[in-house]
Amino acid sequence: MTESSSPKPVLTVEGLRRTYGESVAVDGLSFRVNPGEILGLVGPNGAGKTTTLRSIAGILPIQEGRITVAGLDIDIEGHRARQHLAWVPDDPQPFDSLTVEEHLELVAGLYGTTDWKRRREDLLESFSLKDKRRALGGELSRGMRQKLALASAWLSEPKLVLLDEPLSGLDPRGIRTARQAIQDIAASGVAVILSSHLLELVEQLASRLLIIDYGKKTFEGTLEEAHTGFEIPMGSSLEDVFFAATRHEAGDKPG
């Protein structure tokens, strides 16, 4: 899917820059995501992926640049913009005094979701959480927490889903369920940003790639375009593209 085929992007990021003291985490990043698109966000450790996602989610204040979600500026119309997005962090921490089903009830209340009871049951079923519906957040394993975070995101009926390492901690069955769920939600017209170190997964799911390194965009486009751009043989894997796009040892400055 290309930008020209979708006139109204769900997300636009323009010149995003974020620093932590002296260190620059994201440096002038710009990109767009269209409805129904799955954007694979990849990069080495410390490249600025999570900072980018947290800035889009409105968690980190914007220092420089502009982000709009569904046409609303995240910095100016914060909570109205957040109504259209769902954020799944890499290590979800559910509230330890709410049960699994109460977490979903909370999300329904916060987002004003209609018909939430039926949808809650469907999600508990599809994410294999039915047996754990009365378990408190603090009692859940890593994988269960991840499933709960995904179910909560799905329940909020977003236009944009931000997934930071969504499959970590899941067992093989959980991975298959989550993978299918991501494909299904994208097929229903929801834009997805998928950040992961599991390059095989990104390759399978993403319709477009955004590779960043040291906070800067090193590539944006489809996998085929990457083959041409980095002059590597057609049919090479995303892993080959990744190494071509981030050609330096850990700790080196980009050349």
Next chain:
Amino acid sequence: MIGIPSKGLRLMMVLELRGYGRGLARRLKTPKGALFAFLGGSLLGLWIFILASDKARGGLDSTSSFAKPEFVLRCAGLAMFLLVAISAIMTRGINIPPGKLDRVFSLPISRSDFLRYRLWCVVGRTMAGAPLLALLATTKTGHPLGTLLAVPLFLGFVSVVGFFCSLLAAAIEGSRSFAAMMQRLRQLGKYAIVGIAILLVMALLSTKLPDLLPQWSAELQLYLREMITAQTLEQLVYAGSRPLEPFVRLALAPGLAQSGLFLAASLGTLLLSVELVSRTPVDFRELAIEGASSAAKRIRSVGRVGRAASAGKARVGLWAVPHLFGRGPMGAVAWRKVAAIWRKSRGFLGISLFLGCFLLFAIRMLFGDALLVSDNFEASAEELILSGNLGGCVLSLLGTLYLTNGLRFDFREDLEQLDILRAWPVAAWRIFVGSLLPQVAAISGILSVLLLIWFGISAATGSAICGLIFALPQVVFAWVAVDNIAFLFWPVRFIPGQSGQLQHIGRGLLLSLARITFFLLTFGASLASAGGTWWALVHFGDPSDAALIGWVVLVGYCVLLAANAGLALLGGFAFSSFDPVRDRAL
């Protein structure tokens, strides 16, 4: 030697102590660390100076039997002894830092030797904080040296007993039949506490509301007053504190010569207790492993939600949590907090209410009708009404301070989930208000019940108590909001047991000053407006008393409301500008 760990473990203790000292020195080298340490040290110095001045003035008046140094010492010792034992039974098991557990358990040492080492770590840590308490105790006793020696030894002994209770409770908890019996007892205990509380409240209110309550409630009050006298209380305290005899005698020894014998007895008691506990035939490894993970979690949560809330385990919610604040986005935010308070802290709420009732009951028993009736001509009816109303104010103030400190279901609890909260599609001020409302409601509710009981046992007027109950939610909100705004602007967590206590005291001093200033400005604005209204009405009009009071209360309340609205907006700003990456412990 009795009670002393082996050479290898003694070396480990010395090295750990050296490491701790190195950490302290490193903190003092940074300008911020040095500044906060200076402030903390100054505060402690000031406190010691005040204690010394109190001592120079002669301390307590020892003519009353309740103010006798021996009685005060015994009461304090007994209370501490019971508190430590109860809290040890509640927490159970041995607390060993998770990182240390694997290292220590693989060492070639005996079980009892390990326990000795652990006991001395606990005793040493307790005794390190003892000098301040000892200084406080010297203001009440005869010879300072005896007291300065007795207090650390007593605290060490108490920590050994606490350790033993904890070990024993964890060991017998493993027994299924015992667990079932405890479960039944716990349930019965709950009903018994509620029943006793209702009876006591009825007995207390029987004087002021004789027409509403049955005759037997007044008879119950009379019977209790005959039974509970100062003499029986004194006898109970003396009998209960017999096991602490060597320490009490050492603290009260009039001179050096007399101290020697009691010092030997106290030291012997401590060493013997360490040795006996180290020989307890309990396999503690499973308990320690289990305890290490839960303790690590608990210690982390202490920094977030306060001691009272962190002490209880979250219970599986069999009861649905009601949507007390509506079903909109702000209602949902508040609903989450209601669930947290209900599931984690209902015990604390119940105990607080029970303690409050018990305190009022004790006041009623000790003072009799003197709070209500001016038949002895020592106080006029007006003075009694004034003291009753002031008592209500003091009760509200102290209750707010105690409950807000123990029940911290605010943003401290949410630090690890702040990412999630900030991604919610709800205006920041609504998240701020919604997060604090349940805590405010719970505290106001408890204090309202206590104020109603106070109304029953004192000469406080109905209008004053109603006014207080009406104003409580606003005042509590202002206090909690100011506290949270300060926290969101300067988010620092201090976990008890970690190094940097002195810096923490210094930083706490600055933060407390900021909070108090902020709160006084908020509350002062309300009072000033009320005062201004009073002055204007009296000087420019001729209103009736009822109209005057009505206008003053209305204006004061409206200004408090406006100030709270301002605090809500400021809190929203603090929440939205909170940078999660900035949060770090000291």
